Every structure is written in structure tokens, then in C-alpha cells.
Amino acid sequence: xxxxxxxxxxxxxxxxxxxxxxxxxxxxxxxxxxxxxxxxxxxxxxxxxxxxxxxxxxxxxxxxxxxxxxxxxxxxxxxxxxxxxxxxxxxxxxxxxxxxxxxxxxxxxxxxxxxxxxxxxxxxxxxxxxxxxxxxxxxxxxxxxxxxxxxxxxxxxxxxxxxxxxxxxxxxxxxxxxxxxxxxxxxxxxxxxxxxxxxxxxxxxxxxxxxxxxxxxxxxxxxxxxxxxxxxxxxxxxxxxxxxxxxxxxxxxxxxxxxxxxxxxxxxxxxxxxxxxxx
Ligand code: AMP
Ligand code: ZN
Ligand code: FE
Ligand code: FE
Numbered sequence: 001x002x003x004x005x006x007x008x009x010x011x012x013x014x015x016x017x018x019x020x021x022x023x024x025x026x027x028x029x030x031x032x033x034x035x036x037x038x039x040x041x042x043x044x045x046x047x048x049x050x051x052x053x054x055x056x057x058x059x060x061x062x063x064x065x066x067x068x069x070x071x072x073x074x075x076x077x078x079x080x081x082x083x084x085x086x087x088x089x090x091x092x093x094x095x096x097x098x099x100x101x102x103x104x105x106x107x108x109x110x111x112x113x114x115x116x117x118x119x120x121x122x123x124x125x126x127x128x129x130x131x132x133x134x135x136x137x138x139x140x141x142x143x144x145x146x147x148x149x150x151x152x153x154x155x156x157x158x159x160x161x162x163x164x165x166x167x168x169x170x171x172x173x174x175x176x177x178x179x180x181x182x183x184x185x186x187x188x189x190x191x192x193x194x195x196x197x198x199x200x201x202x203x204x205x206x207x208x209x210x211x212x213x214x215x216x217x218x219x220x221x222x223x224x225x226x227x228x229x230x231x232x233x234x235x236x237x238x239x240x241x242x243x244x245x246x247x248x249x250x251x252x253x254x255x256x257x258x259x260x261x262x263x264x265x266x267x268x269x270x271x272x273x274x275x276x277x278x279x
Pocket of ligand 1: 040133150
């Protein structure tokens with residue numbers, strides 16, 4: 001079998017269940033030759049795993065998944081091959097983190113008005129040091145028995161049309177792409193098939209978007225071919241991964257997408273080309 005890569009994995013630094021160290025040992029047991037952690041608005045896991053890597057480990061590629069949709073739209077912009085030690089992205093991520101924690105507090109106030117008492121301490125404990133997201137609030141709702149299942153938290157309270165839904169303070173897609181570029185990275189539109197994002201592709205190319213995510217567990221074979229075709233026509237890079245979250249029933253297992261290593265080679269070639277002489 002040809003060597004494969006997985007460029008879209010989540011850890012407990014966003015809404016994944018597994019810690020960076022656990023993800024690393026799963027990657028070591030897989031057949032992957034390279035991987036990238038793309039947590040929502042965080043690359044803390046990259047910094048952690050980088051320190052744990054041994055000589056013959058699969059290659060770790062810097063990655064992040066920036067939220068850039070408004071009104072609950074799933075516009076996610078992936079950033080790859082950026083400079084992980086750049087202050088530009090580091091400061092932005094810190095601002096997102098503060099914004100998410102403020103939003104967490106507002107969600108809890110809304111829930112309180114609905115008669116549900118959840119403390120910020122509980123949510124922080126569940127989040128385990130990562131920025132507060134709705135999945136952590138959902139887990140808290142299960143914990144205090146306000147709902148039976150994780151999914152019920154979304155359908156009853158914190159989903160897009162729920163009474164305790166609070167939108168995230170996001171970058172616009174153009175700002176996300178610009179931010180990634182300023183950190184010498186490449187910007188890729190995540191899972192356009194589940195984001196219904198075809199209508200934005202032209203606009204985002206105008207902002208300098210470098211690629212689209214072609215391989216994703218929620219893309220059908222037809223969608224994969226469709227996005228491959230668009231990438232070829234518009235001279236975009238193509239990427240892909242499992243979008244592993246470690247939550248049962250959501251997305252794929254690490255390495256479950258047949259992403260050829262050639263796509264990483266192309267990504268790195270473009271990255272080297274663009275950053276030659278700069279910085
Ligand atoms: P946030 O970024 O804090 O708005 O949280 C978004 C995350 O919540 C997504 O990445 C999913 O993991 C989760 N999520 C959103 N909607 C649902 C839903 N209807 N059912 C289960 N999980 C959801
Ligand atoms: Zn997620
Ligand atoms: Fe996503
Ligand atoms: Fe993701």
C-alpha cells in the first residue's frame with residue numbers, strides 16, 4: 001500500500017477527546033508517514049507533540065483550524081506549514097481563547113435563566129485547560145443531568161437555534177487567510193462539502209486561499225472527485241484527513257482517509273516557494 005498521511009486530527013486542546021500524547025501513540029501505531037493536528041483555533045498540541053517526537057516518528061506538520069463562519073456556518077480555514085514560533089498567530093490564538101471563555105460565561109448565564117445551574121469551574125474542569133467550546137458545555141449539561149445525551153445538549157439548548165446558543169467571535173474568512181499568510185502558512189478551505197462552501201470558493205481564491213480539503217470522512221466519493229477537479233482547474237492545493245475527534249460516531253479514525261503523501265510534498269513545495277527570501 002502506498003504511504004498515506006492524515007492532515008486533520010483534533011486533540012483535547014479543542015473538542016477532541018484524546019490528549020496530544022495519546023494521539024501521538026495512535027499515530028505511531030498507524031501506517032501514517034506524516035500527520036497534522038488541526039485543533040479549532042489552537043496549535044498548542046503541535047507544540048506539545050513536537051517535544052515528544054523521536055527520530056523515526058512520522059513527520060509532524062504545523063496545522064490549525066480557524067473558525068471563520070458567521071451565524072453558525074461551518075466555514076473553517078485550515079492553516080498549514082506556518083511558523084509555529086511566530087508571535088502573529090500566537091497572539092491571535094490567545095485572543096480567540098479569551099473570547100471563547102467569555103462566550104462560555106454568557107452561555108452559562110443563559111442556561112441559568114432557563115433554570116440550569118452550571119458553574120464555570122465545572123466547565124473549566126471538563127475543558128481541562130483548553131479554550132471553552134460548546135462540546136464542553138454539552139458535557140457539563142450531561143454531567144448535571146439537564147440532558148441525557150451529548151447530542152441532546154445541542155438540540156435542546158446550545159445548538160444554532162437553541163435558547164442558550166451564543167455565536168462565537170470569529171475572524172472573517174478573508175482575515176483568517178491573511179493571518180495564516182502573515183505567519184508564513186498556507187490557507188486551505190476545510191471540508192467544503194459539509195460546509196456547503198462551493199459558493200465561496202471564488203471569493204476565497206480572491207483572498208489568496210491556497211487549497212481545499214478534498215479527502216474528508218463526510219465527503220462522498222463523488223464530492224471527493226468534484227473537489228479534486230476544482231483544485232486542478234483553479235490551481236489549488238488539495239489536502240485531507242480524518243477529522244478525528246475521538247468521539248464515537250463523529251468522523252473517522254486516525255488514518256482512515258487514503259490521503260496520498262504527494263499532497264504534502266506539494267504543500268511543502270508551495271510553502272518553500274512562497275517563503276523563500278521572506279522573514
Ligand atoms: P464551538 O466551536 O464552541 O461552537 O463548538 C463547535 C463544536 O460543537 C463542533 O466542532 C462539534 O464538535 C460540536 N457540535 C456542534 N453542533 C453539534 C451537534 N448538533 N451535535 C453534536 N455536536 C455538535
Ligand atoms: Zn471539532
Ligand atoms: Fe471543521
Ligand atoms: Fe476539524
